[in-house]
Structure formats: structure tokens, C-alpha cells
Amino acid sequence: MTGLRYEAPENLNAAMALLGGAEGSARVMAGGTDLIIQIDNEMIEPDLLVDIKNIKEMRSIDQVDGGYRVGAAVTGMELMEHEGFCATWPGVIEGVSLIGSIQVKGRATVGGNVCNSSPAADSPPPLIAAGATATIVGPNGSRDIPVEDIAVGPGKTSLAKGEIVVAFNFAKRPAHSGEAYQRFTPRTEMDIAVVGVGVNLTLDGDGTCIAARVCLGAVAATALLVDEAAATLIGTKVDEAALDNLAKAASAACRPIDDKRGTIEFRTDVAGVLARRVALVALERARKN
Amino acid sequence: MAKTHITTTVNGDEYEVLCEVDQTLLDVLRDELHLTGTKEGCSSGDCGACSVMVDGRLMCSCLVLGVEADGKSIDTIEGMADGDVLHPLQRNFLELNGLQCGICTPGILIAAKNLLERNPNPTETEIRFWLAGNLCRCTGYDKIIRSVMAAAEEMRGN
Numbered sequence: 416m417t418g419l420r421y422e423a424p425e426n427l428n429a430a431m432a433l434l435g436g437a438e439g440s441a442r443v444m445a446g447g448t449d450l451i452i453q454i455d456n457e458m459i460e461p462d463l464l465v466d467i468k469n470i471k472e473m474r475s476i477d478q479v480d481g482g483y484r485v486g487a488a489v490t491g492m493e494l495m496e497h498e499g500f501c502a503t504w505p506g507v508i509e510g511v512s513l514i515g516s517i518q519v520k521g522r523a524t525v526g527g528n529v530c531n532s533s534p535a536a537d538s539p540p541p542l543i544a545a546g547a548t549a550t551i552v553g554p555n556g557s558r559d560i561p562v563e564d565i566a567v568g569p570g571k572t573s574l575a576k577g578e579i580v581v582a583f584n585f586a587k588r589p590a591h592s593g594e595a596y597q598r599f600t601p602r603t604e605m606d607i608a609v610v611g612v613g614v615n616l617t618l619d620g621d622g623t624c625i626a627a628r629v630c631l632g633a634v635a636a637t638a639l640l641v642d643e644a645a646a647t648l649i650g651t652k653v654d655e656a657a658l659d660n661l662a663k664a665a666s667a668a669c670r671p672i673d674d675k676r677g678t679i680e681f682r683t684d685v686a687g688v689l690a691r692r693v694a695l696v697a698l699e700r701a702r703k704n
Numbered sequence: 705m706a707k708t709h710i711t712t713t714v715n716g717d718e719y720e721v722l723c724e725v726d727q728t729l730l731d732v733l734r735d736e737l738h739l740t741g742t743k744e745g746c747s748s749g750d751c752g753a754c755s756v757m758v759d760g761r762l763m764c765s766c767l768v769l770g771v772e773a774d775g776k777s778i779d780t781i782e783g784m785a786d787g788d789v790l791h792p793l794q795r796n797f798l799e800l801n802g803l804q805c806g807i808c809t810p811g812i813l814i815a816a817k818n819l820l821e822r823n824p825n826p827t828e829t830e831i832r833f834w835l836a837g838n839l840c841r842c843t844g845y846d847k848i849i850r851s852v853m854a855a856a857e858e859m860r861g862n
Contacts, residue, residue: 419725421708421771448767452748454726464725466772492761516837517815519749521761522768604836605750 419454423466427473427552427581430465434577435554437463443579444468445488446522448515449531473526473581476500481587487526487549487580492517494525504585505700506594506613510541513598516605526580532566535608535633539566541596543630543640544613547585553578563630566637589626592617593700595693598632599685601676608633609677612665612689614697616648622702624648629661629690634669634682641668644690653698661694662687710774714739715783723770730754732770733780741781741810745839752838755811756780762818764837781810784817793817793855802851804842812838816852824860828853 424430434441439462444450446468453459467473473488476497483500491511494500501508514523514537528538529549543563550559554577562583567573574580594615600606611632619625629644644664651657666687673679707722714737723732730747733739733756745753747766754765757779784791793813796802803809812835819826819834826834831852832845840848 421725421769423772446767447769447772448749451728451767451769455728455747464769468772490761515749516752516764517818517834518752518755518762518764518837519767521758521763604833 418462420463421466422463423469425469425471427470430467430470430579431552431554431577433463433465434579439463441465443530445524445527446490446519447527448519448523449527467579479584483585484550485525485583485585487529487582488524489526491515491520491523491525491528495520503588504541504545504594506541506596506615506697507538507545507547507585509596510537510539510611510613513537513608525583529562529565529583530572530574530580532568532570532572532637534566534569534636534638535611536638537596537598537608537611537632539563539638540611540613540630540632541594541615542583542613543638544594544596544615544628545585546615546628547583549580550582550584551578552581557581559584563638563640568636588704589617591619591622591701591704592626593697593702593704595696595700597689597693597696599677599689607676610634610671610682610685610689611638612686612693614690614693616653616694616697616701618698618701622652624651624653624657629665629694631665631668631686631690634671634686636670639668639670641665644668648694653694658691658694662691665690708771708774710771712773712775713777715779721770721773725769725771727770728766729756729758729768729770729773729778730765732773733765733778736770739780739782743807743810745807745811750837750839751808751811752815752835753808753811755814755838757814757818762815779814781814784813791817792858793820793852796851796855796858797848800847800851800854802843802848808838808840808842812840812848816855819852820856820859824856826852826856 441463442461473486596613598608598611617626627645627648647660671682743753745751
């Protein structure tokens with residue numbers, strides 16, 4: 416692999432020019448925690464690596480219109496150390512804090528975790544439950560899309576050649592709203608989700624759920640935003656009957672694979688159990704907010 | 705293909721290195737700078753044996769490209785002792801048998817030092833979670849954790 420070239424542009428235009436002008440295959444590198452292993456193992460043989468970590472707007476966490484804009488190359492540790500973001504989006508932080516070891520989180524980025532498109536990735540379910548959008552910049556300009564529209568299958572995204580995810584946008588959090596993320600793994604640390612569930616819900620002044628988003632990870636080829644599960648909560652006080660319906664709807668939406676980490680039957684059952692648990696955490700947070 | 709010229713600071717000393725793009729920082733430290741205290745374990749970011757600090761951040765050097773070290777400041781195990789005087793973590797690992805074969809030890813010491821800089825009084829649970837990315841196949845971890853707790857206590861001046 417003697418032909419590999421490395422560039423670390425300092426602005427988006429230069430990155431676009433490199434990606435657009437590349438002969439052969441070019442890969443965007445953020446934290447590199449997946450990419451470097453793929454190169455080492457000769458799973459991919461790119462001609463050009465475009466390191467985006469020197470692009471300032473991709474490394475910053477900013478408050479915008481009462482919400483947050485998080486650069487796609489912000490590392491897990493950087494996001495976990497941001498007190499304001501952690502207080503507002505604890506479920507997103509619960510997902511991000513599960514992405515590998517401290518060493519890996521010091522490198523790995525949220526943008527990379529989303530764009531690597533692992534079905535079991537821990538940040539997409541809470542990002543999708545939060546209703547986050549991604550700002551994508553490419554040869555044809557800039558567009559914002561829901562995070563759930565990025566992954567289309569294991570290792571595959573909807574991004575066109577030359578496009579990169581620049582930032583994630585989180586709208587202002589409404590009053591009486593809360594979210595949470597949990598996953599099931601055999602071990603407490605350094606493991607990959609067998610099932611992951613993110614729930615985000617909003618209550619009215621009387622404690623009735625007026626909006627909800629439920630996202631399941633590791634039970635299909637991509638994270639699943641399950642409207643039928645959200646519908647079981649809306650209009651209820653998130654009581655036992657609603658939680659039973661939520662669990663059933665979450666399990667019904669699963670289309671998992673059988674593998675060494677979990678059978679289809681197990682994943683389907685656990686998705687319902689976890690959805691109920693996560694909804695209760697989100698509910699408690701919503702009541703305090 | 706021409707090698708890339710980088711300038712990097714390792715343990716306070718500036719080095720000029722020629723490296724290939726596909727060489728990791730671990731390769732550069734061990735093969736080019738001959739700083740072999742940083743160990744190669746899995747080379748996939750799972751075991752933590754190659755842990756170093758890059759601009760004050762704990763990382764697996766197998767998951768960093770050598771060319772990325774240009775202009776950065778790297779701290780490795782070779783910079784931990786002050787001349788002949790061991791760091792309290794190093795001394796406590798020796799005194800409390802926090803190592804057996806020793807392959808994981810440099811990475812664990814680097815990671816533990818970073819923890820104590822951020823949190824001088826960690827609980828046992830906090831230490832276990834912080835060191836979850838450092839695998840040891842000999843000790844069963846108990847003596848490692850005790851060594852870190854003893855060093856932390858000593859460094860707090862108790």
C-alpha cells in the first residue's frame with residue numbers, strides 16, 4: 416500500500432476540493448478507530464485519506480437558537496466533558512459514553528460512529544430519538560437530513576460521493592421533555608450492543624405524553640425509528656398499560672439476526688423489556704425538566 | 705512513494721521522523737524512534753497495551769497514524785519516571801505486585817496516570833471503568849486496582 420496519501424485540510428472548501436478531485440478512492444478520516452483497522456486488515460485500500468480533524472467548524476460544540484450544534488468530528492470524550500450538552504441531552508451522552516474504552520472515546524467521533532453504519536452502534540438510537548438532524552456538505556452544496564436517513568445498511572450510508580457529515584443539530588429542548596438510552600450487553604464495559612433503545616418524550620403540564628420518539632438499535636440492518644412504539648405513549652400518562660403496549664410494539668418492530676451475541680427470539684424479547692425501562696427513565700427526566 | 709516528514713515532540717524532546725502514511729503512531733514510536741516501552745498487543749484498539757497521551761488525551765497509539773503526530777506532543781511510558789526516581793504509580797505497581805509478565809503495564813500506567821490527573825481520589829469502581837480498555841491476561845486485575853488506589857492515596861499526601 417505504497418500509494419496512500421494523507422491530507423489534513425483546515426477548512427471545508429479544501430476538504431471538498433480534495434474529495435472531489437481525488438483520483439481513485441478517497442476516505443474521510445475522523446477518529447480513525449474503525450478506518451485504521453480496516454486499512455491495516457486490507458479490508459479497504461484507499462488512495463487518499465482526508466483527515467477532517469483540523470477543520471474548526473467540525474470540532475466545535477455551539478449553542479444555536481437555544482439548541483446545540485455539535486461538529487461531526489467532536490470526539491466522544493469532548494462531548495462527554497461538555498456540561499451544558501450533558502445536562503440537556505443525557506440520553507445522547509449515555510449512548511456516546513458506551514462507544515468503546517476511554518482510549519477509543521478520546522479518538523472516536525459521533526460523526527464517525529454514525530457514518531460507520533454499524534447496526535449495533537450506540538450513538539444513532541439516542542440521536543434519532545432526540546430528533547437530531549445532520550448537516551451534510553458536498554459538491555452540490557449543503558443540506559440537513561434526519562439522522563435516521565444516513566445509514567441504509569451495515570457499513571453503508573445514503574451519502575453521495577464527495578459528501579461529508581459536518582455537524583449534528585439538536586433543537587431547543589421543550590419543557591417537560593426527557594430522553595434516555597440503554598443497551599443490553601453480556602458485560603458492563605467494552606462490549607457491543609445486543610439490543611439498544613433510545614426514547615425521547617415530551618409531557619404537557621398535566622403529565623400526559625404529547626410527543627414521543629422511540630429508536631431501536633442492533634435489531635435490524637440499521638437503527639429503527641418505530642412510530643408504532645411512539646404512538647403507544649402519546650396521549651397516555653405513560654402508565655403500566657401504555658408501557659405494556661410500548662414493549663409489545665418495540666418487540667413487534669424487531670427484524671434482528673441470529674448471531675453469537677443474541678438469538679432472534681432473545682433480541683426481540685429484550686427490545687420490549689428495554690423499551691419499557693428506558694421510557695421510565697425518560698419519563699422521570701421529563702417530569703424534572 | 706516518498707515518505708512524509710513530520711516533527712513531533714515525545715516526552716518533551718523534539719523528533720524529526722520520516723514515516724509512511726500507513727504506519728501507525730505505535731509503529732513510529734517503536735520502529736523509528738526505538739521507544740519500545742509502548743507495547744503492541746492487539747493492534748485493533750481493544751487491549752490498551754499501546755496507550756499513550758497525544759496532546760493530553762489518552763489514546764491507543766495503534767489507532768493513530770504516525771503522520772497525525774506532526775506538531776503534536778506525545779507522552780509515553782519512557783517519560784514517566786523522573787530520571788532514576790520512579791513515579792508513585794510505578795513504585796506502587798512494583799511494591800504491590802501490580803504486574804506479572806508486564807506487557808500491559810506501560811499502557812495501564814499511562815492510563816492510570818491520566819485518571820489520577822483528572823480525579824485524584826477515584827473509587828475502586830471508577831478505576832475499574834477507566835481501565836476497562838486495558839486488558840491484563842495475568843493478574844486478574846485485583847493487584848492492579850490496589851496499586852492504583854495506593855498510588856492515588858500516596859499522591860494525595862496521605
